[in-house]
Amino acid sequence: METHGTKCRSRPARFAAGLMGTAVLAGLAACSGLFGTSAGLPTLYVGGVEVRGREGCVLASVVDMPGGGLGAIQLGKVGGEAIAFSDIDPASVEVEGVNGFVVLAEAFGPAGGAVIAANGADGVVGGDILRFTFTVTGDAPALVVTEARVVLATDEGEFVETWVVKTAEDAVYVAR
Amino acid sequence: MKGRRVSERAIGVGAIGIALLALSGIAAGSWSAEWTAGIALEPGVTLFGGSGSTLGLAYESGPVLWTSDSELRLDVGYLWQEFGVHACLGAVDAQGAALFGPSTTDFLYAQAIVALRLAGMDVDFFYAVLGNAVLGGPADGLAIRLAGWVGGLEIVSIAECGARIEDEDFRGIDIVHGATGRYRHYATDPVVSGRGFTGEKLSVSGLGFGRVGNVRAIAYATADGVDFFAVEFENVDLGIGPIETDLKLAYDIEASRATATPTVAIGGGLLCVESYLGVYFGAQESEVVGLGLGGVAVACDWNGVAVRTLTVLDAGRFVITTEESGSIIESIDDAVENGDEYYADYRELLSIESIWTGCFGGANRVLANTYFGGEASSAFDWAMSSVEACVGLSAAIDLSVELALTADGLDGLRAGVTLRW
Numbered sequence: 001m002e003t004h005g006t007k008c009r010s011r012p013a014r015f016a017a018g019l020m021g022t023a024v025l026a027g028l029a030a031c032s033g034l035f036g037t038s039a040g041l042p043t044l045y046v047g048g049v050e051v052r053g054r055e056g057c058v059l060a061s062v063v064d065m066p067g068g069g070l071g072a073i074q075l076g077k078v079g080g081e082a083i084a085f086s087d088i089d090p091a092s093v094e095v096e097g098v099n100g101f102v103v104l105a106e107a108f109g110p111a112g113g114a115v116i117a118a119n120g121a122d123g124v125v126g127g128d129i130l131r132f133t134f135t136v137t138g139d140a141p142a143l144v145v146t147e148a149r150v151v152l153a154t155d156e157g158e159f160v161e162t163w164v165v166k167t168a169e170d171a172v173y174v175a176r
Numbered sequence: 177m178k179g180r181r182v183s184e185r186a187i188g189v190g191a192i193g194i195a196l197l198a199l200s201g202i203a204a205g206s207w208s209a210e211w212t213a214g215i216a217l218e219p220g221v222t223l224f225g226g227s228g229s230t231l232g233l234a235y236e237s238g239p240v241l242w243t244s245d246s247e248l249r250l251d252v253g254y255l256w257q258e259f260g261v262h263a264c265l266g267a268v269d270a271q272g273a274a275l276f277g278p279s280t281t282d283f284l285y286a287q288a289i290v291a292l293r294l295a296g297m298d299v300d301f302f303y304a305v306l307g308n309a310v311l312g313g314p315a316d317g318l319a320i321r322l323a324g325w326v327g328g329l330e331i332v333s334i335a336e337c338g339a340r341i342e343d344e345d346f347r348g349i350d351i352v353h354g355a356t357g358r359y360r361h362y363a364t365d366p367v368v369s370g371r372g373f374t375g376e377k378l379s380v381s382g383l384g385f386g387r388v389g390n391v392r393a394i395a396y397a398t399a400d401g402v403d404f405f406a407v408e409f410e411n412v413d414l415g416i417g418p419i420e421t422d423l424k425l426a427y428d429i430e431a432s433r434a435t436a437t438p439t440v441a442i443g444g445g446l447l448c449v450e451s452y453l454g455v456y457f458g459a460q461e462s463e464v465v466g467l468g469l470g471g472v473a474v475a476c477d478w479n480g481v482a483v484r485t486l487t488v489l490d491a492g493r494f495v496i497t498t499e500e501s502g503s504i505i506e507s508i509d510d511a512v513e514n515g516d517e518y519y520a521d522y523r524e525l526l527s528i529e530s531i532w533t534g535c536f537g538g539a540n541r542v543l544a545n546t547y548f549g550g551e552a553s554s555a556f557d558w559a560m561s562s563v564e565a566c567v568g569l570s571a572a573i574d575l576s577v578e579l580a581l582t583a584d585g586l587d588g589l590r591a592g593v594t595l596r597w
Contacts, residue, residue, distance in 0.1 A: 045311055048354060052498070054584075055521045059512075063312060098512050126312065128512055133520055166311065168354045173277065173284055175312030176350045176359070176515035 042066060042160055044073075044150065048168030049141045056088065058143045059098075060130040067154025069123025073101075073130075074116050074151040081112030082149035087138030098128040123155025205237035214576070214592030227251070239264050247358065254278045255353050258360065267293040275351060275360055283307040285351050287364045297324035302341045304364035310351060317366035317374070329382040336375035340365045343377075345394065345406070347514055359500075374398060387413045404428040418443045435507065448475045452505050454493055470494035471505035480532050486525040488549075496525050499545065499562075503527065522559050523549030538568015559583065572596045 043063040049056045062070045076082030085093075093108040100121040107114045117130060132143060145165055152160035213229040228249035235242045243260040260273040274286040284307050292299040300321040306313035317338025324331060334341060342348030342363040349365035352358070367374055381392035389411025396403045406426035414421060422439040434455035441448045452470040470490040476483045486505050488494050497504050501516035503525065511518045526546045534540040546561045562580040569575060574594040580587040 043311075050357075050517070052517075052519045052521070057520065131512065171311035171354055173310040174352045174354050175285075175306055175310050175365075176352050 042152070042163035043166050044145070044147075044152065044163060045166045045171060045174075046143070046145050046168075047174075049136075049143060051136055051141065054135055056134050056136040056141050058132040059128050060132070060145075061126075061128040062124055063126045065123065065125050065152075065154065066160065067123070067156040067158050069125040069155050070119070070129060070152060070160070071123045071155035071157070072116075072118040072153040075145065076112070076114040076149040078107050078114055080149055081107075081114045082146045083108075083113035083115070083143060084146065085112070085134075085141070085143045087136060087141040088143065089135040089137050092135035094133050096131050096133075098131050099124050101129045103130075119155065205235055207233065207235040208597065209233050210594065210596045212592060212594040214590055216588065216590035217586075228255075249356055249358070252353075252355050255356065255358055256284065256351075256360065273362070277309055282309045284310050285349075285360075285362065287362050289363065297322065302339060302364040304339055304349075304362065304366045306349075306366045311354075313366075315366040317364075319364065325382075329380055332377075332379045334375075334377040335373070336367075336377070337372060338367050338374050340367065340375065345377075345396070347516075350515065375403070384411075387415065389413070446476065446478060448477075449473070450475075452494060452507075454490065454507060468493070470507065473505055480530060482527075482529045484525070484527040484529075486527075488523045491523055495520060496522055496547070503545070519547060521549065522547040523557070534568055536569050538570050538574060539566075540568055541566045560587070 042065050045061045045063060047059045047061070049058055051057075090108050090110055090113070093113060095103050095106050095115050095117075097103050097117050097119075100119045101117045101124070102120055103115060103117045105114075105116045115130065119129075134141075144167075147165045150165070152163060154160060210232040211229070212231075215227045228247065230245065230247045233244040240261065240263045243258075243262070245258040245260070247255045249255060254277075256275055256277055258273055258275045260271070262271040263269075269291040270289070272286070272288040275284040276282055277284055285304065287302070287304040289303075290301045298321070300323075302319040302321070303317070305316040308314040315338070317336070317340075319334060319336045319339045319341045321341065322333045322335075334343070340346055342365075346365075348361060348363045350359040350361050375396065375398045377394070377396045379392060379394040381390055383391035383393070385391070388409050390409075392408040392410065393405070394408075395405040404427060406424060408425075409423040412421045412423065420441045422441075424437040424439075425434070426436075427434045436453040436455065437450065438453070439448065439450045450473040452472070454468050454470050456466040456468060468490050471486065471488045471494045473487075474485045484503075486496050486503070488496060488505060493509075494505055494507055495511060495518040497506055497511060498517040498519060501511075501518065506514075506516060506518065508518075510516075524547065526548075527543070529541070529543045531539060531541045541564070543564045544561070545563075547559045548557045549559055560580065560582045562578065564576070564578045566574055566576040572595065576590075576592045576594070578588070578590040578592075580589075
């Protein structure tokens with residue numbers, strides 16, 4: 001019985017030692033950058049409309065922005081609006097900056113919306129940048145961004161040349 | 177990127193192996209299961225859109241517990257499959273989980289946590305990988321948490337190498353299914369751009385003096401410098417009968433944001449009043465231009481019935497979070513930063529919850545939440561009410577009903593059943 005007991009203790013001990021070794025090796029490897037992830041394509045993510053009561057909300061965020069992060073964004077101009085919407089009251093749309101972003105100019109009307117925002121502090125490499133809130137007027141509220149009318153600039157003062165827009169339909173799963 | 181795909185494939189193959197091992201050992205151990213199915217009506221959204229089913233399986237073999245959780249929805253199909261393992265071997269407690277989308281090629285997230293208890297010291301290793309099928313990924317990271325007593329002080333150190341872990345100040349990570357809002361919660365959040373050292377959090381407690389039972393100091397630093405610090409004064413005896421207070425002062429250096437949260441507890445927690453104060457800065461960070469009361473929470477817990485009211489007094493800066501995000505008062509900045517969902521147009525919440533053991537031996541629960549502030553035309557500015565009721569017919573069967581009403585009428589109705597065996 002004693003021998004059996006000794007075996008039982010030694011087996012878990014070996015397992016624990018193995019786990020410890022694995023954890024330490026994984027930690028050292030991670031810290032040394034072995035699992036370091038290469039940056040993906042810079043992405044502007046425009047989330048789906050989340051409705052709470054009569055108010056709707058859309059979050060715009062970025063992922064893998066180069067050059068110290070996103071420093072400024074222009075979403076169209078008056079007469080060439082980058083933001084189109086449906087089942088949303090244009091007069092009720094409000095935009096606020098997130099993670100240090102400040103809205104410099106905005107215009108919303110029946111033709112769509114335009115926004116210019118910049119970050120006065122550090123750029124945002126990955127995270128939320130703008131939050132749109134509005135009154136929902138129908139069953140299928142939507143807010144869509146036209147990629148061709150959007151200009152992105154880095155914290156280092158350079159334009160982001162290659163990037164993509166993703167929406168809630170493109171991104172089935174989101175980390176939050 | 178090739179290395180990443182190989183790594184994910186290895187994780188996928190590993191998870192399948194774990195599942196096969198678990199299945200091959202079914203005859204030797206004991207297993208249990210829980211199945212929940214519900215049908216939901218969501219007028220104005222998608223009829224029966226919220227209908228779905230979750231199945232959880234657990235297999236226990238000696239000190240090792242294997243688990244499998246899967247979820248599907250009627251409107252969008254299969255959401256995800258999670259495999260998990262938890263082993264407790266003496267001073268070592270190890271657990272791991274891997275989450276996949278509809279197929280094993282859709283690797284979403286994996287986490288491993290190993291906790292050691294060594295000579296009065298807690299040493300915890302956290303490691304997590306976020307797949308590139310998730311917006312925000314790919315990413316991976318490691319964190320090491322050390323906790324122990326030195327003299328009369330408890331010192332907790334969290335060293336972050338590309339990952340943050342859940343604690344009182346950080347809520348971990350949610351993997352959210354965008355179309356349905358369903359989510360899986362985990363403790364380890366791998367930071368996207370994290371390589372090498374990314375942060376260090378240090379907390380020291382046990383510094384009681386005078387009428388202050390305990391003082392806890394917390395500081396968090398990243399590679400760019402100190403990010404935030406906070407001081408909590410706990411169990412402050414004011415010398416007024418059964419009244420005891422806590423006070424938490426926090427300053428976020430990066431966001432130049434300061435908050436104070438005084439809490440007053442009466443009668444050993446029977447009645448608790450918590451207020452949320454915001455400190456507002458001017459153009460210069462050193463210039464304090466005002467102190468505002470953002471909201472007040474009052475909670476009373478008596479004989480199995482919990483009554484809670486939340487009142488937002490500064491609607492421009494504070495909000496009430498949704499039930500999924502804890503139904504708390506939080507500044508908008510914190511809510512956005514923490515990824516918490518909130519009601520932007522509701523100013524007050526009255527919540528009543530009761531839990532008791534029913535006639536059939538199962539646990540019964542009723543939760544009624546009523547929100548005010550959305551409709552100026554309705555009585556008392558009533559905006560929305562929701563009721564959740566769960567009746568335990570036995571230890572093996574629960575029935576549940578959820579109902580939500582707004583000023584426009586029925587907002588949602590859901591009925592479900594949970595079976596355990």
